[in-house]
Amino acid sequence: MPVGGKVLSSFFAAVTPRTAGFNSISTSGMTPAGRFLTIILMFIGGSPGSTAGGIKTTTFGVLIMTIIAAIKGREDTV
DSSP states (O other): HHHHHHHHHHHHHHHGTTTHHHSSGGGGGHHHHHHHHHHHHHHHOOOTTSSSOOHHHHHHHHHHHHHHHHTTSSSSSO
């Protein structure tokens, strides 16, 4: 596969688990790390206002910021 095709296929494989769920690459051909990353992308989902499933990107961002604040011993996230 040419480099351009690989880039396009990678982009498509990263976007579709969060939105439509189409499968351009067989999951059985993925490495365990690739399958895990796909599951993480499906869990996070899309951005607010989209029809994508998951917890949404903003919720994921707030969750990460809250975890970082808790590790640093801060009471407030911002």
